[in-house]
Amino acid sequence: MKNEIDSKDIQILRLLLNNARLSNKEIAAQIGIAQSSTHDRIKKLTQRGYFKGAYVQIDQKKLDLNIEVLLAIKLNKQHRSIIADFREKASQLPGVIQLFHMAGNNDFILHLGVKDSDELRGFILDRLSTLDYIQSTETTMVLHNERVNNIL
Template sequence: MKILSRNQSGAMDSDEKLYAVTLESKNPPAAHGLDEVDLALLAELAGNARITGAALAKRVGVAESTCAKRLQLLRDRGVITGFTTQMDLAALGHPIQAVIAVRLASHNRDHVLRFHDTLTAIPGVLTVFHVAGENDYLLHVAVTSPEQLRDLVLDHINVHPGVRHTETQLVFSVMPGAGIFAGR
């Protein structure tokens, strides 16, 4: 597969335009302008983000230079937003995980935006979901003890004047789902 390039003025020459039309007619872009190569790269990375560029290129069937350029373009476009490391939280001294549902009394835009900053700054908060429905937020937290969980709720969430209600649920286990590339 050939990656299209433009000359210094940004224009494609006539041969490239013909190739672009041919490429588009044979392989129409998938969702959000991603083609099959992009989706294949993302599927491989979803399964193993530590794969080397050479191994990734080989698995997808493209040249290493093509692979590197495509990955850079995916980062530049904001499709790839980062890489994470999964850790055993219990081994790090945080054996208790919980999901805390938060309901606000008011939905004034300024209050909500300030509350976002408050939630993301709380020590022990792993993920904040701003959701629709009966609750306004779901927080996934990891703490060292039941007392620390209590203090997190009382000292960091319930003290906020906009909070009407919280409900805490202990997490017994976390299991990854199939993901968006399952069956691909």
């Protein structure tokens, strides 16, 4: 699929990966092509499925979410219905930033933002412990989170 795109398309992807709010005019100026060409290229990239969505990175501290954790979860059963149920429920829980379904020692990792340790304890005891298919959890605190976009 990569042969469907050229170096200008890759430049567009890089720019949007780092700032999805760039206008066609700004992108065109940065890569040296016409705005109409930029528009057409973005439309084609969209139609070909290169974009899964556009995201805003929020400063969690402004929302009083002072602690970030990675919460590793091990299930006691590996059934499609249980995995689907957990994915659905976990994605609805307040504070969940990202959900990862994993291979290895843990089945899921939740990236979570919480106000304080009391909120984290409540999340684990009041929300996760009600799910009878969770075998164990392990919490790791994030000291620094930096988005690095070096995939292209």
